[in-house]
Structure formats: C-alpha cells, structure tokens
Amino acid sequence: MLRLPRAASGILICILAMISLCAASDARPVGRTTSDRDEDLMAKLIRSGQFDLAQQIASEANKQTEPLSDDSARWSIRQSEIETARRRGLDDFSDAEIEQAKRPIAELVSAYPNHPRQLFLRAAMIEVELIAAEVDLLSAVVNPGDKTRSDRVLRRLTTIASELQSLSDTAKETRTVLDSQRSQPRDHAMISDLDQLGQRLLVSRVSSQLMTTELFPVSSHDRLAAAAAAEQAAEQALSLLPSECTARKEVQRLRVIAMERSDNFPQARQEWERMFEASGYSDDPRTHSVGIRIDLRSGQKAQAAEQLDAFYGSNPASTRPSIEMDLVQLERLLSGENPDSAVIAQWLDFLSTRHGPYGRRRGETITLNRLRLQAGTDNAMDPAIVAAEGRRYLREGNLIRAAQMLASAAVAETNADRAVQRSIEAAAAFVAADQPAEAAEILKGIAEKSPSAEGASVAHLQAAILMTKAGTTALKLQPTLQTTMLLWPASEESTQAGQWLVQLYEAESRYDEAAIVATKILADAATDPLQENAFRLWRRAFHRYRDPAMHREGMKRIGETFAPLADQPPAIQSLYGRMRAYLFDRQDLDGEPLSTAAKDPRSEDFLQYRRGNGQVDFALPSDPDRLDDVAWRLMQDGRHDAARRKAIANLLLRSPDLSTDTIDHAERLVWSGQVDAAIAAIDSHIREADNPRETLTQSATMLGDSGNSQALRESIRLWDQLATGLPLGSESWHTAKLAAISLLYRSGDRSEAERRAKYVLLTSPPQDAPIADRYRQFVSK
Structure with a gap:
C-alpha cells in the first residue's frame, strides 16, 4: 500500500476537514484553542458531530505513524476519543460499547504490550470508562427508578477508582526507576510526561468522586455526604500537586464545585474568589460558570443574570462554546419566577446544536432536577416542558x-x-x-x-x-x-x-382466598355465572377441611367475608343461603351474619331436612351437581352424628345416580348394616384403583371410624396389608402398624395390641422418640 509522506498526509487532512466544515451550517473557521493543530481539528469535528469524517482523518493519520512512536499512541487515543464521543449520545453505553470505544487503543496495546506509552494508553482507556459512567449517571437521573442503571454507575465508578489508583502507583514506580537512571535525554522527557500523567490521574480521581454527587437529589443527605467526600479527595490531591500546574487549577475548580454541592455557599464563594483572583481565570468560561452557579444557588440571582448577560450579549451563538456556561444559563432560565417553557425549549435546542446529544442530555438532567426540586412549591416548574x-x-x-x-x-x-x-x-x-x-x-x-x-x-x-x-x-x-x-x-x-x-x-389451590374474592365480585357484578363460580370455590375450600380446626378457620373467614356485605344485592344473600344449606356443619347453622331474604327454594328444602334430623320429607335432586352437594353434606353430617347414619345411608342408597365405585358408597353400605357388601366393594375398588396404596389407606381409615365391629376387624386387616407393602421401619410403615394396634386396643383385644407393640419395639424400634412413645403406651407397665 502506498504511504504518503507525513507532510502530504497533513495537507490531505486539512483539505478534508476544510471541505466538511465549510459545508456545515456553522461554517466558521476552526478556532485554535490549543497549541496542537490536530487536537483543535478533532475537537471541532467531534463538537459538530462529524464522527465518521473525524475517524477517517484519524485513521489515515495513524497509518502514517510507526507503531511504537508517540504519534501512533496519540492518534490511537484520538480514534478512541472519537468513538467515545459518538457513544455519548447513546441511551446505553454498555460494556460492549465501552470495548468498542477502547478498541483502537486496545489493539495497539495488544500488539505492542511494551509500548513506551502503555501507561498513557491505559489512562485513555480509563477515561472511556469514566465517560460511560457519566452516560449511565445521566440516564439514572432521568429515570431514578432504574436501579440497574444506578447500580452500574456505582460499580463502574468503584472500578475506575481502583484502576486509577493502580495506574497511579505504576506510574510512580516507573518514574522512580527512570529517575534513578537518567542515562538518556529521552528519559528526562518521559519523567516529565509521567509527572503530568500522575497529575491527570489525580484530577480524574477527584472528578469521578464528584460525579457520585449527581446520583442524589440536591441538598439530600446522600448528596451532601458525597460532596464532602469529593471535597476531601480534592484536598488530598492538592497536597500532592505542585503549586504551579494545570492539574492543580482544575482540582481547585472541582473542590469549589464540591463545596457548592455541599450547600456551603459562603465558603464556596470565598474559595472561588481567591482562586479566581490568584490564578488569572478571567477568560476561562468553565471557572467563571462555577462562580455564577454559586450565585444562583445562594439566591444572588440578579448578580448571576448580570454576568450571564455580559457573557452572551445579544447573540449567544457567537460566544465561545462552553458547555459549563451554557448549562448555567439554563439553570438561570429555570430558576426564574415563572419559567418560560418556550425559552427553555429553545435553549435546550441550542445546547443540542452546540454540544450534540450529550449537551442536550446534560440540559435535560438539570431540567428534571429542577422539576423535582420545585415540585409542590408556589414556584413549581411546569412539567409540560419535560413532556414536550x-x-x-x-x-x-x-x-x-x-x-x-x-x-x-x-x-x-x-x-x-x-x-x-x-x-x-x-x-x-x-x-x-x-x-x-x-x-x-x-x-x-x-x-x-x-x-x-x-x-x-x-x-x-x-x-x-x-x-x-x-x-x-x-x-x-x-x-x-x-x-x-x-x-x-x-x-x-x-x-x-x-x-x-x-x-x-x-x-x-388457594381456594379460600379465591372464594373470598369471587364473593366480593358479586357485590358489583351479580350474575348467575359469577354466583355459581363463588359457590364452586367455597365448596372446594370446604371439601379440603380435614379436621375441626381447619373447619373453624373456614367459618371464621366466611363470617369476615359476608358480614360487611349484609346490605348487598340478593345474589350475595342467595349465595350465603346456599352455603348454609350445603356446606355448613349442623352446629354452624344457628349463626345469622347475613340476611337470607333472598332464599333459594331447593337450598331451603334441604336445610329444613337437615335441621329436622330426617323427620322432614326430602326428595334427592336430579341435577348431578346438586345431588353431589347433598351427598357430600349428608355424609359429613353422618360422620359427625352416628345416630343419623342409617337414615342418611338409606336415603342416599336409593339414588341410582350416585356412583357405587367410591369409598363413600362403601361407607354408606356399612352405615346401612351391609358390611359384607361394603367389604366386597372395597376389595373391588382397591383392585381397580390407579393408586392402590392411597385407596387402602382411605378404606382402612373409613372402616376404622365406622363404629361397626366387623368393619373394624376389616380395617385392621387392611392396615396390616398396607404395612406389608411398605419399607420396613419407614414412617408410613409405622403409621400403618400403629393404626392396626390402636384398633385392636379399641376392639378389646388389648393383649394382641401389646404383643404387636412389643414386637415392633424389639425388632424394628423407631428412631423418632414420639413414635416410640406411641408404641409404649400400649405396653403394660
């Protein structure tokens, strides 16, 4: 590839830039702000948003350099700066984007790990990370609820602080080694450059510390604490810096900003004036802006306005670009008695034109902070500005x-x-x-x-x-x-x-809670499907109550749900009446927490039958769902009252529509005295069951609770059968063994119960003490 002489490449760069800049709307010549022509050109192109052209020029210039030269390092850094500036307008300056922005430097360092300027290259890569953290910061301020972004800002700033410290230590060590040699003139130049690098790193450390303050609302405790930490970092840096250097002036400026953010306006004003007078800052807009911001925040608005008017005159666009001053002017516009939305919007556009997306975002951040700070006050800013x-x-x-x-x-x-x-x-x-x-x-x-x-x-x-x-x-x-x-x-x-x-x-399967909500819905939407759904859910809840304690809790929830609905539509009353008839136990029927004016005739007939202990005529319903409800309720009544079992069994056994392939049917046979038929039905049911072990358990439990001596003996047999198929010594095995022993004891065969208990304790003693104690209660003292 043909490589142009350096002079020729410089001419090419200038021609490309002049063509582009003259074609731009802002066709003023490139102003010289430094002694480095290339630096001024890159800054102008970046400021005007011409990133592709800037990158083209920088890439072409870099190709003309020797890889291990200072120029190569310088142009690689400029390429990285261009990519960083391009990404400053992104919503998400992600880790991947950071790597892309660092890439021109990283490739040079990777290819030449011992590059003479490796420390400076590392510093430039840290600068990319610092700018990415600032982008995160602006996003977090706009959207305070984005905890992910806020956490990433803090993580990045913490990492940057560590990297800056490490690089600073390495730079000091390198300088010490060179200082001990001083064998070549080049070493003297490098020592000077390392001194400047160390000073730049101190500035970056203070700057990153100060950045943390922007995460928090103005005057908040967290912001004041962060500002105090930044001021302390600045004082520490000043103690390490020479009395006459650019870095010292910048740290002094940052220190005053930290004081202003600490709300310590008198001290901030005093330090700013001392710094301004001693260092000749009169033509530096960045430093001038700090003093104006102190005036604004301390209530000296007229003085601030006077200085800003003097700076901008009648044509702000003609002034020297300074994002710091432009942002202070925005703060002035926002702090007026009645902020003019149109004027503020115009200034945000001006920021965008002058400083690109980054400038606009900085302006929006200030606008949002002001909006939140003034919210609820007489001088509150119109949110329409932000909405626009x-x-x-x-x-x-x-x-x-x-x-x-x-x-x-x-x-x-x-x-x-x-x-x-x-x-x-x-x-x-x-x-x-x-x-x-x-x-x-x-x-x-x-x-x-x-x-x-x-x-x-x-x-x-x-x-x-x-x-x-x-x-x-x-x-x-x-x-x-x-x-x-x-x-x-x-x-x-x-x-x-x-x-x-x-x-x-x-x-x-949270049926109680589902039923409660379904009931409340009926208060405002009383339709038959919704009422049916509410009853269905209450039914499912009640069918899951396995013991009296659960039932009492369920009744308590019903009282709490229906009591506030006493004056609600008939649908609520009808639902409650139906629940009383089909779900409530006999002892619960006396409570009347809700009017039952809207009665369902079918529910009332069944309720009267239950209350009459079977003395009132009652015809089983033909509707399958109603029949299932009647059967479930009557079986529950029979389990609670043995005296009613025979009548209930005789009534239900007359229905051809109730399934005969259930444990409930076998239980009805037992209640009616047909124990042999019940046992035969159970045996058939166990043989055909998908889960024989569960069916065995249910059948044995039912027969044992029936009160019938023949059924009780069959229950013992089933418990023994169940234990035979379980792992010896397992918890379920002990449950089956204890159930059989308990039934033997209840049936009067106490010697057999004791013999079995002793045998288990001798041959398969349980490891669980409470289970062992249950066996011992059947053994004679």
Whole structure:
C-alpha cells in the first residue's frame, strides 16, 4: 500500500476537514484553542458531530505513524476519543460499547504490550470508562427508578477508582526507576510526561468522586455526604500537586464545585474568589460558570443574570462554546419566577446544536432536577416542558429517552388527570421500546398516587397486564390486582381484576382466598355465572377441611367475608343461603351474619331436612351437581352424628345416580348394616384403583371410624396389608402398624395390641422418640 509522506498526509487532512466544515451550517473557521493543530481539528469535528469524517482523518493519520512512536499512541487515543464521543449520545453505553470505544487503543496495546506509552494508553482507556459512567449517571437521573442503571454507575465508578489508583502507583514506580537512571535525554522527557500523567490521574480521581454527587437529589443527605467526600479527595490531591500546574487549577475548580454541592455557599464563594483572583481565570468560561452557579444557588440571582448577560450579549451563538456556561444559563432560565417553557425549549435546542446529544442530555438532567426540586412549591416548574421533550424524542424515534422524559413529567405533574394521561404516553413509549416492566411501573405508580383521576383504574389494570408481559410471577402480581379492587371497588376494572385474581388463587389451590374474592365480585357484578363460580370455590375450600380446626378457620373467614356485605344485592344473600344449606356443619347453622331474604327454594328444602334430623320429607335432586352437594353434606353430617347414619345411608342408597365405585358408597353400605357388601366393594375398588396404596389407606381409615365391629376387624386387616407393602421401619410403615394396634386396643383385644407393640419395639424400634412413645403406651407397665 502506498504511504504518503507525513507532510502530504497533513495537507490531505486539512483539505478534508476544510471541505466538511465549510459545508456545515456553522461554517466558521476552526478556532485554535490549543497549541496542537490536530487536537483543535478533532475537537471541532467531534463538537459538530462529524464522527465518521473525524475517524477517517484519524485513521489515515495513524497509518502514517510507526507503531511504537508517540504519534501512533496519540492518534490511537484520538480514534478512541472519537468513538467515545459518538457513544455519548447513546441511551446505553454498555460494556460492549465501552470495548468498542477502547478498541483502537486496545489493539495497539495488544500488539505492542511494551509500548513506551502503555501507561498513557491505559489512562485513555480509563477515561472511556469514566465517560460511560457519566452516560449511565445521566440516564439514572432521568429515570431514578432504574436501579440497574444506578447500580452500574456505582460499580463502574468503584472500578475506575481502583484502576486509577493502580495506574497511579505504576506510574510512580516507573518514574522512580527512570529517575534513578537518567542515562538518556529521552528519559528526562518521559519523567516529565509521567509527572503530568500522575497529575491527570489525580484530577480524574477527584472528578469521578464528584460525579457520585449527581446520583442524589440536591441538598439530600446522600448528596451532601458525597460532596464532602469529593471535597476531601480534592484536598488530598492538592497536597500532592505542585503549586504551579494545570492539574492543580482544575482540582481547585472541582473542590469549589464540591463545596457548592455541599450547600456551603459562603465558603464556596470565598474559595472561588481567591482562586479566581490568584490564578488569572478571567477568560476561562468553565471557572467563571462555577462562580455564577454559586450565585444562583445562594439566591444572588440578579448578580448571576448580570454576568450571564455580559457573557452572551445579544447573540449567544457567537460566544465561545462552553458547555459549563451554557448549562448555567439554563439553570438561570429555570430558576426564574415563572419559567418560560418556550425559552427553555429553545435553549435546550441550542445546547443540542452546540454540544450534540450529550449537551442536550446534560440540559435535560438539570431540567428534571429542577422539576423535582420545585415540585409542590408556589414556584413549581411546569412539567409540560419535560413532556414536550419526551414527545420530541418520540418523533425522532428515541423511544427509551421519550419514555423516561414522559415518565418524569407524569411523576412531577400536580394535575391528576394530566398525570395519568402522561403516564399512559410514557407507558406506550416503554412498550414500544420493549420495556414492559418500566411501563407497568409508571402506570401503577401514577394511578395509585391519583386514584380519583380519569382513567386511573384502566391504567392500573393495564399495569398488571404489562407486568405479566415482563415475566412478573403470579405471587408478585396478586398485590397489584388486590389494589385495583381496593381503590376502584365499583369499577369494571375491579371486576376484571377480581376474576383474574380468582384464577391465580385457584391455580395455586388457594381456594379460600379465591372464594373470598369471587364473593366480593358479586357485590358489583351479580350474575348467575359469577354466583355459581363463588359457590364452586367455597365448596372446594370446604371439601379440603380435614379436621375441626381447619373447619373453624373456614367459618371464621366466611363470617369476615359476608358480614360487611349484609346490605348487598340478593345474589350475595342467595349465595350465603346456599352455603348454609350445603356446606355448613349442623352446629354452624344457628349463626345469622347475613340476611337470607333472598332464599333459594331447593337450598331451603334441604336445610329444613337437615335441621329436622330426617323427620322432614326430602326428595334427592336430579341435577348431578346438586345431588353431589347433598351427598357430600349428608355424609359429613353422618360422620359427625352416628345416630343419623342409617337414615342418611338409606336415603342416599336409593339414588341410582350416585356412583357405587367410591369409598363413600362403601361407607354408606356399612352405615346401612351391609358390611359384607361394603367389604366386597372395597376389595373391588382397591383392585381397580390407579393408586392402590392411597385407596387402602382411605378404606382402612373409613372402616376404622365406622363404629361397626366387623368393619373394624376389616380395617385392621387392611392396615396390616398396607404395612406389608411398605419399607420396613419407614414412617408410613409405622403409621400403618400403629393404626392396626390402636384398633385392636379399641376392639378389646388389648393383649394382641401389646404383643404387636412389643414386637415392633424389639425388632424394628423407631428412631423418632414420639413414635416410640406411641408404641409404649400400649405396653403394660
């Protein structure tokens, strides 16, 4: 490949740049701000957003250098700076993007690990990380709820602090080695460069520490603490810096900023004046901006305005570009009595024109901070300014930024209706950007903050839908649906949220909770299907109560659910009457927590039959579901009252529609005195069962509780049969053995019960002490 002489390449670079810059809208000549022509050119191209041209020029220039030369290192760093500046406008300066921005330097270091300028190259790569952290910082300020981004800022700043310390230590060691040699003139130059590198690293350490303050609200405890830490870091750096160097001036400036962010305005003003007078900063906009910001924050607004007017004159565009001054001017516009939205929007556009996407983002961050700081005060800024910025980003296709700005406007909005409307706009942008979790968060938060606003209930239910799209678990979704029902009880969304909640609870077999919600839905949506569903769920809940304690808890929940609904529609009363008839135990029928004016005739007939102890005529229903309810309820009554068992069995055995292939049917046969038929039915049932062990357990338990001596003996046989098929000494084996021994003891065969207990204790003693004690209670003292 033909390589141009260095002079020729320099001419080519200038020609390319002049063509581009003259074609730009801002066609002023490249201003010289440093003694390095190339540096000024790159800065101008980057500032005007001409990254491709800048990279083309830098790449071509780098090709003309020797790899191990200073020029090679310098142009590699410039290439990295161009890529870093390009990424400053991204929403996410990710780790992958950091590697891309570092790539020109990393490739040089990888190819030449002992490059004479390796320490300087490392410093440049740390600078990329610092700028990426700043991009994260701006995003976190715009969207304070983005904990992931906030955590990444802190992680990156912590890593940077460690890297800066390590590099600083290495630079000191290298300088010490060179200082001991001083054998070549080049070593003297390198020592000077290492001194400057060490000074730059001190500046970066203070700068990164100061950056942390921007994560926190103005005047907050965390911000004040971070500012104090930054001031301390600056003082430590000043103690290590020579009295006359550029780095010292910069650290002094950063120290004053830390004082201002500590809200220590008198000291900040005093130190700024001392620094300004001693160091000749009169023509430095960056330092000048610090003093103006102190005036603004300490209430000296007229003095600040005077200085800014003097700086900008009648044509701000003609002034020397300074993002620091331009941002202070924005703060001035925002701090007025009645901030002019149009003027602020124009200045944000000016920032964008002058400093690109990065400048605009810095401006938006200040705008949002001011919006949050003034929220609820008489001088509160109109959130419409931020909302307009969000819509502008939306038009440009920058969905995430649009969503973040609209969300911030929604949070700051004091008008409830507008807040909900802006949250909906923000959510739509988040969804379009494939961020449903963020969309749900803004909808949910604003709706709960403004429940009386138009559309709040719709927005809240939509938040729940978006939570499912974001992968939210049912357990975490349930509180949101509960809140929808609580805040908007009479709305259509409440009914929809309730039905959804019922499905979630039922899927988790939480039938009590599902039934409670289904009952509450009836208060505002009394339809037959909903009433039927509520009863179905209560039925499933009751059928799971295995002992008296569970039943008592269930009855308590029913009382708590229905008592507040005493004056509700007939559907509630009808449901309660049906539950009393088919689900309540006999001892629960006396309580009347709810009027039963709306009676269901079929439920009432059955209730009267139950209350009359079978003395009232009652015809079994033909409807299969009702028949199953009657059979279940009467079987429960029989289990609680042995005196009623025969009558209940005779009634149910007359029905040809009840299944004969169940344990309940065998139990009815036992109650009617047909024990042989019951045993035959059980044997058949066990042989055909999918889970014979479970069927054996249920059958043995039923026969043992029947009170019939023949059935009791059959129960002992079944428990013995079950134990035979279980692992010797297992918990289930001991359960079966103890059940059989207990039934022998109850039947009067106490010697056999004692013999069996002794045998188990001798041959297969349980390891669990309580189980062993249960065996011992059958052994004579």
